[in-house]
Amino acid sequence: MPLSLWPWLIRLLKKRNKNEEEAKRQEEANREANQLFEQVDQLVSKNQFEPAQKTLREALALMPDLDVADTWNNICRQGSLNNQAAEVLAACDEAVRLSPYWQYIDSRGLARALTSNMQGAIEDFQTVVELASQEAANAAEYDVDYSTYLTGIVEKRQHWLDELKAGRNPFTAEVLEDLRSE
DSSP states (O other), X not given: OOGGGHHHHXXXXXXXXXXXXXXXXXXXXXXXXXXXXXXXHHHHHTTOHHHHHHHHHHHHHHSTTOOOHHHHHHHXXXXXXXXXXHHHHHHHHHHHHHOOOHHHHHHHHHHHHHTTOHHHHHHHHHHHHHHHHHHHHHHTTTOHHHXXXXXXXXXXXXXXXXXXXXXXXXXXXXXXXXXXXX
16 A cells, blocks of 8 residues: 555544444443433323433433423423422423423413412413314314314313403312313
8 A cells, every 4th residue: 555545544543443432332321311311201100200300301301302392391390290290390491492292281280370470371271272163173174083182171261261360270189180181
């Protein structure tokens, strides 16, 4: 091999080694992040919502591009239904920020109501009624069962909205129990 090619070959080999090292580091970070995500699920199932949020942030530091809105919403919803709404409000906001689906807004509305932020709850449930009504109308053409389910959700949320606007908190122990099985 001509001597003039040696510097090029050495640079190529060094670059290849760096790429392999970076791939190994990324693989290890992915493995560690996956373990952290499993821990989040375990913590939520044990009603340990503050540690779950901390662990989820640690996982996101390793894999920042993951779509975790559903995980934030799960923390929000489960925390709210287990008397820890104040502790999970940040998770609720994060879920809605990442993906403003009506289900996530619904969870945040519940957390807001349970923490006496009635105006925020009213705003959220009004949005839920609008979005879920649109989705129910669209679903009526292709999935009658889902449309019917959504119509029930809309009716229930509209009742909550009416109660909140009247200055009453609709979230009795019975309602919360019903939500746990929803």
